[in-house]
Amino acid sequence: MKQMQYAGAVSRLIGELARLPGIGTKTAQRLAFFLLNAPPEVAISLAEAIREAREKVGRCSVCGNLTDVDPCPVCQNETRDKGIICVVQDPRDVVAIEKYRGFKGVYHVLHGALSPLEGVGPQELNIKSLLDRLAGDSVREVILATNPDVEGDATALYLARLIKPLGVKVTRLARGLPVGAHLEYADEVTLGRAIEGRLEIE
Template sequence: MKRLQYASALTRLIGELARLPGIGSKTAQRLAFFLLSAPPEVAVNLAEAIREAREKVRRCSECGNLTDVEPCAVCASDMRNKNVICVVQDPRDVAAIEKYRGYKGVYHVLHGVLSPLAGVGPQELNIQSLLARLANGVVQEVILATNPDVEGDATALYLARLIKPLGIKVTRIAHGLPVGAHLEYADEVTLGKAIEGRREIE
């Protein structure tokens, strides 16, 4: 039996949607058909939101988090404790920790973790700007909040070895989080306990 062929524009739309993380071919088809059957403004608004985000959202020059203002709201806030920096691997981790509402320090986003097999070394991560921030003598503690998996632990250990000689306290979030879990999926209570129970790296 001959396979049904979609219009070329529809095929392209399905293909582009399927490239998104977590979107399989069937979900991509459902989304494509929804966009075509919905009122025109739905697709137009989506396209405009994507365009605007791509044009306006960038990395904060201080912490590396995604922002549309410079510096980002956390770095610019006088209510945040600049003596404590929480190092995370992804902007989504900042959002997860902010839900907890108990952390009042600032952040530094690495945009990844060390992964030799994937070709990700220290040069590919946002590490040099972190060391530059630590050189001002203001920071008293660095909380390493990378995910509790092999790459996250290796990255935390690497950073600890760089930072401790500077005389700055280095702590690691407690493993109230399951091994292999990702911060972005943790509930705020578990994440809060992990931050509160952080331990100093010797």
């Protein structure tokens, strides 16, 4: 059966939407036709939101989280405990932990995990600025909240070996999280228990 050919502009729109994570060709087609059939202001508003986010959102100069103000709201918040830093792989993990509402420390976003097979080494991660934050005596504990998979565990072990000689307590989230799962998919109760039951890395 011959595949239907769309007009050039429609085909390009479907192709661009299909490049988004988790969006296959059929979903991209549905999204494209929704946008084409919706009132013009719907598509214009979406395009404006994407443009504004790309122009205004960047990395926090302190923690590396995505933000449209620098430093980010968490780093600016004087009620947060700056002596406890929770290290996560992605900005989405910050959102997941914030849903728990029980963590009162601050964050550091690595923007990835060590993966030699994919060419991701320490230089590709936001590690140097983390070590800079530990240079003073204000940080008491670093929670390594990387994902409980091979890459996340390797990253946590690497960071622990760098941090422990500095005299800072290093802990890892308790194994209430399923192995191989990502933090963004964990429910608040499971994630909360993992934070509360974190273990010091020897």
